[in-house]
Amino acid sequence: MPSKKWRFSIYSAPFILFFISLFIGKYPLTISEVASALFGNKEGIAYVIVWDIRMPRVLLAIVGGASLAVAGAVLQGMFRNPLVSPSILGISAGASFGAAIAIVFLSIAPYIPAFSFALLAAYMTYSIAKVRENIPRLSLVLSGIIVASLFSAMLYVVKYLADPYHLATVVYWLMGSFNYAHWNQVIGIYIAFLIGFTLIYCSRWHLNIVSLGDEEAKALGVNVKNMRFMYISASALLASAITAVCGIIGWIGLIVPHITRMAFGADHKTLIPLSAAVGATLMLAADDVVRVVLPYELPVSVITTLLGIPFFIYLLRRGKVW
Amino acid sequence: MVKARISFYYGNKKVLHDVRVDVARGEILAILGPNGSGKTTLIKCLAGILHPEGEIIMDGFPGYVPQMPPSTFPYSVLEMVIMGRARHIGLWDIPTEKDYIRAMNALKMVGIVHLAHRPYTEISGGELRLVLIARALTSDARILLLDEPTAHLDFKNSHRVLKVIRKLANEGYEVVVSMHDPNECIRYADKVLLLNQGKVKAYGPVNEIITQENLESLYGVNLRIENVNGTRVVIPC
Numbered sequence: 190m191p192s193k194k195w196r197f198s199i200y201s202a203p204f205i206l207f208f209i210s211l212f213i214g215k216y217p218l219t220i221s222e223v224a225s226a227l228f229g230n231k232e233g234i235a236y237v238i239v240w241d242i243r244m245p246r247v248l249l250a251i252v253g254g255a256s257l258a259v260a261g262a263v264l265q266g267m268f269r270n271p272l273v274s275p276s277i278l279g280i281s282a283g284a285s286f287g288a289a290i291a292i293v294f295l296s297i298a299p300y301i302p303a304f305s306f307a308l309l310a311a312y313m314t315y316s317i318a319k320v321r322e323n324i325p326r327l328s329l330v331l332s333g334i335i336v337a338s339l340f341s342a343m344l345y346v347v348k349y350l351a352d353p354y355h356l357a358t359v360v361y362w363l364m365g366s367f368n369y370a371h372w373n374q375v376i377g378i379y380i381a382f383l384i385g386f387t388l389i390y391c392s393r394w395h396l397n398i399v400s401l402g403d404e405e406a407k408a409l410g411v412n413v414k415n416m417r418f419m420y421i422s423a424s425a426l427l428a429s430a431i432t433a434v435c436g437i438i439g440w441i442g443l444i445v446p447h448i449t450r451m452a453f454g455a456d457h458k459t460l461i462p463l464s465a466a467v468g469a470t471l472m473l474a475a476d477d478v479v480r481v482v483l484p485y486e487l488p489v490s491v492i493t494t495l496l497g498i499p500f501f502i503y504l505l506r507r508g509k510v511w
Numbered sequence: 512m513v514k515a516r517i518s519f520y521y522g523n524k525k526v527l528h529d530v531r532v533d534v535a536r537g538e539i540l541a542i543l544g545p546n547g548s549g550k551t552t553l554i555k556c557l558a559g560i561l562h563p564e565g566e567i568i569m570d571g572f573p574g575y576v577p578q579m580p581p582s583t584f585p586y587s588v589l590e591m592v593i594m595g596r597a598r599h600i601g602l603w604d605i606p607t608e609k610d611y612i613r614a615m616n617a618l619k620m621v622g623i624v625h626l627a628h629r630p631y632t633e634i635s636g637g638e639l640r641l642v643l644i645a646r647a648l649t650s651d652a653r654i655l656l657l658d659e660p661t662a663h664l665d666f667k668n669s670h671r672v673l674k675v676i677r678k679l680a681n682e683g684y685e686v687v688v689s690m691h692d693p694n695e696c697i698r699y700a701d702k703v704l705l706l707n708q709g710k711v712k713a714y715g716p717v718n719e720i721i722t723q724e725n726l727e728s729l730y731g732v733n734l735r736i737e738n739v740n741g742t743r744v745v746i747p748c
Contacts, residue, residue: 269583394605398597400584408558408575409650410598455584455630458605 195453196463203251203469210247210473211239213481246370250476250489251469252382253367253431254441258468259461260424261442262449263389266396266457267420270326274442275307275428278329279336281437283310284429286340286347289359291433293351299433300377307429310336311421322403365436365490367476374434381430388423389461396420396457438490440497441468447504512536513573513654513685517556517565519549519709526552527563528710534654534685534702539676541700541717542689545730549709550689551578554658557687572598573654574647576640578662585630588623588642589614595649610649617645621675637668641675648679655679657688661695673699693745697721705729721745 212223218235226235261274275281287306288299295302317332318324348359361369398411399420406413428442445468446460453463475492513534519527526549534540542550556563558575574595593606593614600606606614618624621641626634631642640660647655657676661669669692677699680686690696696703696717703720705712712729713720723736726745733748 266584269581271583391603394600395597395602397586397590398594401594402581404555404560405575405577405580406597407560408577409594410572416602450584454590455586456590 196459199453199463199466199470203255203466203473206470206473206477207247207251210250210477211243213477214238214243215481241371245372245375246367246476246480247473248375249367249370249378249435250473252375252378253435253438254445254468254470254472255465256378256382256385256427256431256468257438257442257472258445258449258464259386259389260428262446262457262460262464263396263420263424264442265446266400266460267417268324268329269400269402270324270329271447272326272330272443273333274440275424275432276337276437276439276442278314278333279310279340280307280314280425280428281432281439282337282340282344283307284425284432285363285437286344287429288362288433289344289347292359292362293347293355298377300381300430303429303433304381304426306340307425307432308422310340311425313339315421362434363436364488365438366479366486366488367435368486368488378430378434381426385423385426385430386465388419389427392416392419393457393461396461400457436488436490438472438493440493440501441472444497444500445471448500512570513557513568513687515557515565515567515569517553517563517567519552519556519561519563521552526709527556529565530704530706530709530711531714532557532687532704534687536685537680537683538702539680539686539688539700541696541703542687542706543691543693543696543703543729544689544706544712547708548706550706551658552709553706554656554687554689558656569654571653572650573656574650574652576643576647576655576657576660578658580631580639580643582632585632587628588618588631588634589627591631591642592617592645592649595646598650613651614645614649617648620648620679621645635668637664637671640664640668640672644672644675644679653683654685655687657686659689659691661690661692669695693721693726697743697745718743 212220216238218238222235223239226239230236257275264273264278265271284303284307287302291297291299291302314333314336317335318329348356351359395416398406398409399413399416403413446464449460449464449467453459476489478492479487479489513532515532516529517527518525518529530553542553544550552561555561557567558573593610596606596610618627621644623638623641626638631639660672664672673695676686676688700717702715703717704714705720705725707729713725723734726734735746735748737744737746
């Protein structure tokens with residue numbers, strides 16, 4: 190169990206970075222301008238920049254990082270497989286297909302279609318991988334690839350059928366970034382996060398039991414089937430909400446649970462909340478880099494991928510992937 | 512108290528034929544038989560993992576000690592042991608101080624408190640069996656079902672684990688344990704069930720059942736049983 194001091198620093202990191210992020214940006218604002226806008230001074234452009242541009246984007250990055258990291262931690266624990274994440278299991282692809290349908294054909298908020306197809310994708314991956322009562326590690330990853338490519342193909346069909354206006358929206362959204370954040374999205378995502386995270390947080394200790402496998406869980410007096418349904422639904426909700434709004438942002442859901450486990454141990458009692466904090470911090474830091482440091486606004490998914498790949502190679506070479 | 516009379520099928524194949532088991536307080540029942548005779552299946556049926564035909568009567572739930580747990584995530588020994596509390600902790604709850612105290616007591620009973628904070632993936636095979644026994648104890652089970660607890664263990668560790676099991680039986684636990692070595696059975700068990708191809712060959716007190724004739728027909732090898740300073744020893748020829 191991590192020491193109290195360490196845990197305190199990890200949990201305060203996203204809050205500290207949240208305030209720092211409000212003070213930085215392309216448009217030059219002094220510290221006092223930002224501070225007075227934060228306290229409700231509506232004069233000048235500072236108020237608009239802080240409240241309508243920076244704030245929703247920062248809030249979105251925080252919840253996005255937390256959502257993907259927690260969903261990844263839950264999926265890895267539940268499937269007893271350290272190689273999976275929402276994108277590897279095809280959940281993100283399912284969500285983006287659902288959201289694209291909502292954007293192009295239905296003109297409704299993308300959350301519910303995204304969630305429905307994310308859930309469908311998760312169950313497809315699960316059923317394809319399942320051999321009798323077992324889910325072999327490799328076959329889970331492979332069936333995730335199958336399901337992800339199926340939904341990517343269907344997404345191309347949606348794009349093909351879309352008119353130019355909708356097509357542009359879909360293409361920018363899919364790149365995976367927080368560029369177009371606004372308050373409506375923030376509210377939608379925080380509602381989804383609150384539901385999904387509460388379910389997972391409150392039942393987090395039982396992930397330990399589920400991670401021992403059906404047989405042992407049964408012998409310990411726990412019925413895994415109902416729990417599995419809840420964990421899949423909750424993590425699909427988390428991953429689909431952020432995908433519906435910000436596109437596919439890879440690697441956070443895979444890497445963050447690993448970093449957290451390496452640093453603080455495998456117990457899901459602490460792994461779940463710590464992953465949320467680490468995910469939020471990393472995602473926000475990555476978004477600050479694309480927003481402030483780089484001359485052009487790249488999608489944040491580029492940064493998470495560029496950081497994620499070498500880290501994953503390091504994990505593989507180390508020979509201990511957990 | 513454990514009383515059971517069960518048959519079990521894998522698909523159409525009958526792997527347990529009307530096997531009867533009864534264990535009283537403080538008793539160790541050993542299940543002896545060649546590989547593939549149905550020992551593990553019998554233990555899993557009693558543990559509630561498999562669902563056999565027939566009936567199983569137990570006062571309370573059993574604590575199951577598997578051969579090898581999966582080692583996907585490096586939980587600490589204490590975190591592993593406290594999972595024994597699963598049936599007492601609601602889905603929306605986490606273990607409390609009391610649960611941790613029980614887990615520590617169980618570690619004390621099997622003599623490995625010093626390992627509490629080590630990852631269970633990095634301890635020796637013998638210590639791992641003790642962790643799993645501690646986990647079963649933490650569940651408050653009074654019935655212990657152990658699936659070949661000495662498999663893959665060296666001489667010293669086999670006896671270390673079996674001594675702990677004997678001690679627990681002496682404290683009033685009811686124990687069913689599958690094993691391979693007739694000598695371990697003679698030394699530690701009270702009763703023995705000889706199982707071959709899912710059928711009971713013989714069943715009763717160790718002294719009556721472990722005979723040259725019974726073992727020769729069970730394993731299909733020639734052997735003799737000698738008396739060394741009051742202890743009977745099985746020696747293959």
